[in-house]
Amino acid sequence: MTAALADFGIAFARVAVVMLFVLNVAAILGWVERKQSAIMQDRIGANRASIFGLRVMGLFHPLADTLKMLTKEDFLPARADRLLFVLAPFASVFFSLVAFASIPFGDTLRVGDRVIPLQAITLNVGVLYVFAMLSLGVYGVMMAGWSSANNYALLGGQRAAALMISAEIAIGASIMGVVMWYGSLNLQDIVRAQGDLLFGWIPKWGILTQPLAFILFVTAGIAATRRIPFDMPEGESEIIGYFVEYSGMKFGMFLMTDMVETTVLAGLCTSLFLGGWQVPYLLADGFHFPWGAIVGLGPLTVTLLQVGSFVTKVAVMIFVLMLIRWTLPRFRYDQAMRLGWLGLFPLSILNIVVTGAVLLAWGART
């Protein structure tokens, strides 16, 4: 009985940790986005929101934003489809939130005789699961565009669907190289395999073994999150986008989806290409440096280092994604389509072929 209760508690805690991590990172991303863009553009950025005169570099602005969103009028257009209109933001934010579940944030943790895997759910097809959830997220966008009874919103929803299809294929195909190389669809296994060393001293991270796939994946991933430079579904200067009829916290949930999807994309890039929770040369019992030195560490220290490594890598990846978002101008609709179908897709197929050839040659040699 107690064992079952403990199992349940552990499962709950794993989900809670991931959920709180994603939600908090997504909330802070609003601040990161403002401040990082400001510093990139020689500005100072939002710093006025204060609690008792305390400003802490504008960190209260996400809080003020949320309060504003919650207290605004929640408008329902007269001719909108009520059910779908209300459901759309929830669907959008739900699928982006659950997408993070199978991304591992650490190796296993041993407590007593229990082995706790540090990820919300252990899935053998984790990669497929994340993509399924990310592509389901577009249904929220399409629902929003369709149910608003607004032509601009409908245009935005259609663009989102078209963009999603052209990005999705490139994502799936670019990921195939990684899956072939590490021989698993389980994200935990992929991350474990990235701890091996190439030539005895280079960590075998995905970005080194699959550099082209990394570039393709990041490009297609940004397209899948519908952020600049692929924000034609929004296109705020031309069609305003699928959420044109939304207001209040429903609109806020679409903004939140943006941030959560950015976090998921960063987590996925980290797991697939940046070694996940791996710290170079850190094994389960401490550092094993290639020149022979060994620094022994306790299992708890190792776990903390791994989780810290994962969080740091996600933060760096988010920085890069934000940098791209605030540097590049938006693609025109046809340019994005051409990039997706004539650029990313053939290149990722080429990546699969080359990876397959290399693996064949490698296998034949050994």
Next chain:
Amino acid sequence: MKVAQRFYLREVVSGLMLTAGHFFRNMGKHIARALGRRDARGAVTIQYPDERRPLAPRLRSLHRLVRREDGSPRCVACMMCETICPARCIYIVADEHPNPEIEKMPERFDIDLGKCVFCGFCVEACPEDAIRMDTGILEFSSYSRLGMIYTKEMLLALEPAGPDGVPRSPVPIPADRTV
């Protein structure tokens, strides 16, 4: 268009290098400032109500009427400024001056700042150097049109700005006056 530019990736990388360079340079300056280097500035923007740019001495700010030594206006109600004003925002009613050596003085001298275009023609036109635009006051605003009409008494009470360009007089009509 060159092939390398059509490929786009190199241009993306150079753009990212530029913005990342700005980010890290400004971040370093922000950190230096937080550590006590007051001359380090990570941003080119100015936090307006808290810090102000220095005003140029020739800047045309809120008008004032220059006083004689006894405190009466130097204005002789010649109507030159009222005549030249392209916005027709000056309204003068002339009166006899008690001193017979001075021809006239204004009984009323109203400027409707809601109409004024700050061209400075009134200052140029004045033969007596009786009106100037050197108070350094820029923040006069009102919730009502009446609150933009400045009378002789208000304009007479204003002092020129200090040598550092900071106004020495308060704004005659506070912004929260509603009538």
